Amino acid sequence: MFTQYTRPLKFIFDSFKGHKKIFYIFILGKILEGIFYVVLPIFAKMEMDQMVEKNEQLFGFIYLDSFRIFLVILCIIFGIRLLQKILQSFIEFVEKFYLALHQNAYAALLYQRLRYIEFGAFLNAKNMKFINEILGKSDFVGEHMRMFIGDMITHIFTIIGILGVISLINxxxxxxxxxxxxxxxxxxxxxxxxxxxxxxxxxxxxxxxxxxxxxxxxxxxxxxxxxxxxxxxxxxxxxxxxxxxxxxxxxxxxxxxxxxxxxxxxxxxxxxxxxxxxxxxxxxxASVGTMTMMLLYISRIDQILSFVRTFRFFRDRFSDDLKKLDLFLDLTDGQKRLSGEKIKSLKNFDTISLENVEFSYPKFAKYELRYLKIIEERIKSYSRIGSAEKNELHAIEEARKDLQEISPKILQGVDLIFEKGKSYGIVGKNGAGKTTITSLLQGFFYRFQGKILFDKTSVGNLDRSFFEKNISVVSQTPYIIQGFSIRENLLLGVEKTPNDQKIWELLEKFHLDKKIKKHRQGLDANIGYDNDFSGGEKQLLTLIRVILQDKPLLIMDEGTNQLDAENELMVMNELLKQQKDKIIIFITHRMTTIKKADVIYCLQDGKIEASGRHDDLLKTENVYHTFWDTQVVS
Missing domain, CATH: 1.10.287 (Helix Hairpins)
Structure with missing residues (x-):
């Protein structure tokens, strides 16, 4: 029954490495806590019995008058309670300290495995939701370990101790x-x-x-x-x-x-x-003290049974979390086998080519079905299934039907070539596959048919650092980190830090200098707190960033969609000035922007319909011609 938990449990215990001493201290503290719960009622009994019986000896070797014996018992009780309080405070500290360390170690192991999953999988909202759900919260392990190991050990030692004490009395x-x-x-x-x-x-x-x-x-x-x-x-x-x-x-x-x-x-x-x-x-x-001890033990046993009452809930939740973790490990292991090892990186490249590329977005149907089964089994185990649970079961059935559908092909036999020193435009309707092509160029996917080559090197053989060092991207949603300074945002991904003069020259060219100079901290002012920029201004900041990055491949995926015509023309001219040692790819629905490209590729239903310069494409029927007539001629 528990074989399916072997791998996730091993993964969890591997994350304990480096924290074993803390773990042992935690266990010892919980054992002592259980012993204190047994010992304190015994001394409470002795306290009551001493008041009634007025004994003049204690433990068979302490002989004093009855009142002093009573004082000794009070001092012992005070000492035990003090030790108990110190122990509880220490356990709380160790729990927080240990859980914080373990949570970070456990989360680090999970995040390391995420690198095996295709980056492009995270572009799909459905895939992202699924991965987040099976990944879950990284802190559940600490919570459940404390529940199963800590509290269980305390209660076991307590109940054994109580049984031993009472069996000696009655x-x-x-x-x-x-x-x-x-x-x-x-x-x-x-x-x-x-x-x-x-x-x-x-x-x-x-x-x-x-x-x-x-x-x-x-x-x-x-x-x-x-x-x-x-x-x-x-x-x-x-x-x-x-x-x-x-x-x-x-x-x-x-x-x-x-x-x-x-x-x-x-x-x-x-x-x-x-x-x-x-x-x-x-x-x-029996003595009055015995009654006092028994009542204290009743209270403790009731707490133990309260733990038993909640045990099933925590056990079931822990079981589900282990199944999800096993699913996540299986998913990442499978992705690791598919991805293979990245063997080389290129310092330079002159051409990028796509040869007969066919592509469908990856699905995790096999894993999603396992996930749905986990949820379904848990819902069906409920003693009462209400309308909310019925809705969820219905949603699971609908999801199963959707997962049986085959992913449509986004690209079909696409052949493209991009050469250094030229600018390219990709035109097509929504869903034609334009952004998919740029995602493939960025190495976000490694499951496709055909070839994608940087010079003669397959994209599958290039490690992640290659794409980070050689490709700049400006998307329709400018990436700005709120709370970071203007300087920090401009220098993201910039290897050679430019001087302030260079930055200010670009800010002046893009008409952002006056706004930034108004702030006392200038480039060090935080975005979002000290300065608020409009969507178009944020897009200009990202464009300045890619100029400072100076990477050999620049992808503009609707990168000027929030700019007015004047600013867009200025940006285009500035980028085309740097075209000599770069490959620039434009994706946009504005034909006046893409008109200046050296080569324009027309994408229709995942296929290259036509290619050429602006004048050539207007001589035949194609999607570029249609867009031009609609936007410009009309």
Whole structure:
């Protein structure tokens, strides 16, 4: 049964390396914690017995008057409690310290394995969601290790100690204690079932709807009014708020009933236990201290059973997390086998060629089906399946159907060549495969048919550092790190740090210098906090960055879409000045931008429909000709 957990558990324990001493200290502390829970009630018994019996000896070798014996017992109890408090504080510190270290080590091992997955997989929102879900939170291991190892060890030593102590006094008392604890345990289970009967699934739906409406009113008032929907939204708010209040009132009634019921049964059970212990005192020779000790042990056993009650929940969750981790390890191992080893890097290249390239976006159907099975099995194990769970099961079935569909081909037999010193344009409708080509050029995918060559070297044989050092990209969404300074953002990916004069010259050329000079810190002002830039200004900053990077391949994927015509022309002229020792690729829907390219490739349904210069393409029917007529001629 547990064979499927072998690999994930080994992976988890491998992350303990370097923290073994801390782990052993943690275990020792939890053992001592259990011992303290056993010892303290014994001394509480001695304290009560001393007040009643007024003994003049302690442990058979300490002889004092009865009051001093009582003082000694009090001092011992104080010392034990002090040691217990110190131990608890130490355990809390070790837990936090250990968990922080282990969490980081565990997360580092997970993130290292992410490099085996194709970067392009993260471009797909569905794939990204799936990977994030199976990756989960990196801190679950620390939480569950503490739960299973720490708390379990404490409770095991406690229950063994209690059993040993009580068996020496009166075994029947232990039987009564366990019986009463089991009664309380059954009451709690009954309480949970009654709570399920009275739970209202609509509470979350109503509360969420009320929250959304309040957020919209506070943040998007103008849009609500201009859309004419303000009054309707207020009516919705009133409706759901009223439903929520009604459900809360019904829940309050059920909670009151549950509280009274639990209180009554728990107190009746406690009275019965006290009666048995009282009988032992009055008729069987047991002491008052024994009653005190037994009541303390009842409280402790009840806490242990509370742990048992939650054990199944944590066990199931831990089991699911281990299955997800095993799935993640299997996924990354499979991807590692597919990726192979990167054997070389190029210092220079003059041409890039695509030869008969066919490509479909990778799917993780096999792994996703395993993931869905984990979720489905957990939902079906619930004692009560409500409408929310039924919706989720329905969604799983629909997802299974979608996963059986074959991924469509995005590129079909594409042949392209890019040469140093020339600029290229790629034109096509949305979904034609333009961005897919640039993703392949950046090495984001290694599963495709055909060849992609940098000079004569296959893209599959180039390590990641090659792409980082040789390719600059400007996308339609400019990449700016909020909270970083202007200088830090401009120098991202820049190997040779330019002097400030060079930076200011470019800022002046792109009309950003005056805005930045207004701030006291200038280039060291933080973006987002000290300075706020518009979308077009952020795009200009990223364009300055690629100029400073000075890499041999520049990809402009809608990189000027937020600029006005004047700024776009200025940017194009500046980039084309640097064309001599570069390959520049433009992807844009603006034909006036792409017109100046040396070669324009027309992409239609994943195939190259036509190629040539602007004048040549206007002589035949193709997608560029259609776009030109629509945007310029019309």
């Amino acid at each position: 075994p029947w008392i232990f039987v009564v204690l366990m019986a009463s604890a089991c009664i309380l345990y059954c009451i709690d289970l009954l309480r949970q079932k009654i709570a399920q009967k009275y739970q209202f699934e609509e509470d979350y739906v109503y509360a969420h709807k009320v929250f959304i409406v309040s957020q919209e009113i506070s943040k998007n008032m103008i849009h609500l009014i201009s859309s004419g929907g303000f009054g309707k939204v207020i009516d919705i708010y009133k409706k759901f708020n009223k439903e929520l209040q009604t459900n809360i009132q019904n829940r309050q009634k059920s909670e009151t009933f549950l509280s009274v019921f639990s209180f009554s049964v728990e107190n009746i059970t406690e009275i019965l236990v006290k009666l048995f212990i009282g009988y032992s005192i009055f008729f069987a020779g």
